[in-house]
Amino acid sequence: MRNVLGRKTDVAAASWIAQLTQHGLVTPSFVPPKGIREARMFTHYHKAQIDERGREAQRLDQVLQDAGVQLSWIAADILGLSGRAMMAAFMEGTRDPQVLSDLAKGKIPLLTASPSSSTTRAPSAPVCWSCPTPRSAATSPTCATPTPRPCRRR
Structure with a gap:
């Protein structure tokens, strides 16, 4: 019905839509x-x-x-x-x-x-995830802390 041009609120259009519905030409809404x-x-x-x-x-x-x-x-x-x-x-x-x-x-x-x-x-300087060492202070790829996990400074 939404593809049909024109207004569907007046009395003539309402009776036309009722006739279409009686003949099974209007598909019902999905519930x-x-x-x-x-x-x-x-x-x-x-x-x-x-x-x-x-x-x-x-x-x-x-x-x-x-x-x-x-x-x-x-x-x-x-x-x-x-x-x-x-x-x-x-x-x-x-x-x-x-x-x-x-x-x-x-x-x-x-x-x-x-x-x-x-x-x-x-401080807003980037810090190592496993220790508080700033990135600029470190020279090696691993921290000086005794943690077994390497520093993620890449």
Whole structure:
């Protein structure tokens, strides 16, 4: 019906469409079975929940930044394991950057304390993944640290 030119809302067009339907010339719309409809409903609901979790994470990050805590500078996912642990310690009153950085898990940059601010980010120079050696300070393809894994400086 959508390929037929002209308006389909007036009385004459409505009676013409009714005659076509009576003679079986109009194909009905596809209505999926109940199982597929439920699967679609759960998929849409799941996507809405994921989107809402992202919006809540952004709201939380904004509230933290308004309070002067820039956790998103350090942890990419503030609702991840490290971010939640740092927030919990911060709410308990911990302000020591070394204690907060000890709560970091995985590939979170090192924290350093500066005399003028409470917590700052590590220098932006590229660092080895397995040790805190800057790339410019290293001359060999492996780190000087006693780790068995070689440095990834390529």
